[in-house]
Amino acid sequence: MPADPFDWITEAAAARHRAGLVRTLRPRPARETLLDLASNDYLGLAHHPEVVDGATAALRRWGAGSTGSRLVTGSTELHAELEAELAEFCGFEAALVFSSGYAANLAALTALTGPATPHRLIVSDAGNHASLIDGCRLSRAETAVVAHADPQAVAKALDGHEGRALVVTDAVFSVDGDEAPLTALAQVAADARAALLVDDAHGLGVLGPGGSGTPAAHAVAGAPGVVATVTLSKSLGSQGGAVLGPAAVIEHLVNTARTFIFDTGLNPAAAGAALTALRVLRREPALAQAVRDHARALHTGLTAAGLRAVRPDAAVVSVAAPSPEHALTWAADCRTAGLRVGCFRPPSVPDGISRLRLTARANLTAEEIDRALTVIAATAP
Template structure:
């Protein structure tokens, strides 16, 4: 009998005693055993505990809790900017707490339309379509545009892209990290009529930049669309923060689709797809993650608009975030810890096993610094790491404290 075939038999009733191994036996009979569904989950949780892979939700304090934050994605330090907060409050008073429905029914306000225009103008894209998260923007873009064809996806892509590939039901070719030649081979060998290539612009954990110009060249040559996720590059990459596609001189390429999140450098919440009118029309008509989701709340839309005002008026902000990232990476390297040259605000420090990353995060906390701690499944096995994010508003005192924490981690690493 195959393992997954459950033998027919009576169902355990409430009151039947669970056996110690998580199965139930019906009282006084030798009838069929069934697995206690929660026991199965407890067993799996115990295994994760033993492997150092349990996660805990730690509510943060509403304002400054005394810790230096290099864990959040608030790259420009805008999430608590009074202008974003006031814009959100005014939008709630005017439009209500929620958007009340799908974008196609009652969930679109004048604010949504304005944000779409402003995002497109900022990134120099033809059109934009706002989603309630960056995750859903990726689901819609990749699953809708890839459906029925070939999706070529970098092995380092974000989980939302991996999930979108699965949802697309397309054939998916996963290519080695940042390898345009491998992308070309996958495209050349395809039997499917259409194809999309998808990549993070700045990879979310390693912080390195995709070879966007080369990927675009290869995708164009093979008649494929290129989807670039600008979650970690919008507001940070390029002199004016217009993102990696713009910095590569490709903002007007009709066969590039960009996805963005409003929750990182823009300090708000939500996401968007940027691209040609044909792309936006297709997503409005057929993008399930767009159609069957409640529109982004007006407060978030208004905050994102206020953030765009600030970024446009302060072109120094992206450079400050990137400068602090370079300083962080230098501090990491000076202590003999491995890191890459950051392309944007993300600096990762690989420590290996999950316990080493947890211990390093604890050392940071002892020094008054909140650092991101990434373990499988967020990173491949054996590559647990600290993920440090630079903010435009990190001070030199903050950087000095982080330097001391890094020294302590480097000393600890010897004994791990």
């Protein structure tokens, strides 16, 4: 009998078990009984009645699916409305909506580095999200990975380069929740005649005037050479992603970005939910401040309890664990005590440090924050 060609998968699974790195799907019920400090629903809008109604209205008007790629039948008037309002709110000339933030990042990196030439350079922060890393790889451009949040390292990588160059960074890094030095990075990129691509997945709805995003907070939104990507699945409580930038860049993506041209368009219900959530945020800009206040309250309580927590710049609060095994046990004990927290371990973390990842929400109460802090401290390894 021939050998099983997937024997290597069994061996890889055994190695994951030995290293304490097994990941398990945990389907949650429709009615959540746990206090949630794990989701990315930063503004608490995923279940907001107006947002749900926006999704339902779009579903009834446009149908369950977009029915095709954006260039065939997948673009509706609703998509165009969402793109126009999103670009205006964030301070950019134009926007293009994708089926996910991951697809938006792949599109931006592969399309903005242009046709293959010997002189294409991407300078990428060492802490960037996996979607940015994958985009760099797919672009086939030379990629220089530089020290985390270090504008001088970026300047050094760009020094002497002759040709097309793109600096890419998360605006708020997803693991520790720290903010990139965007003002300095924009200046370094401009000085080197390089473009700057900012992934604002964790900044939209949390940072900037009224939650308009990290580029707006640093006064670089709409600046020449600056492009941003966002997700609709975090602060806006929906699904999908978008690229924001000059109209010429957006037109270029429509014509060249493979994850736009060959992917089915974002479904209408998600577009309707995202547009409604954006309008709720514009009407209630204090939601952004509430998220930041609650994140700081979590950090203050964690450090007061003697835990090693990273000071949050946005909604994410990271708490170091001694090992992957300790992180898993800690998260499981929190769950048993009625609290859902994120658990990040290698290889998902670039620094190799396992941690609990907590996410603040605008609609957390003081009592819920106190309860979460009590559980985390009581179950700490």
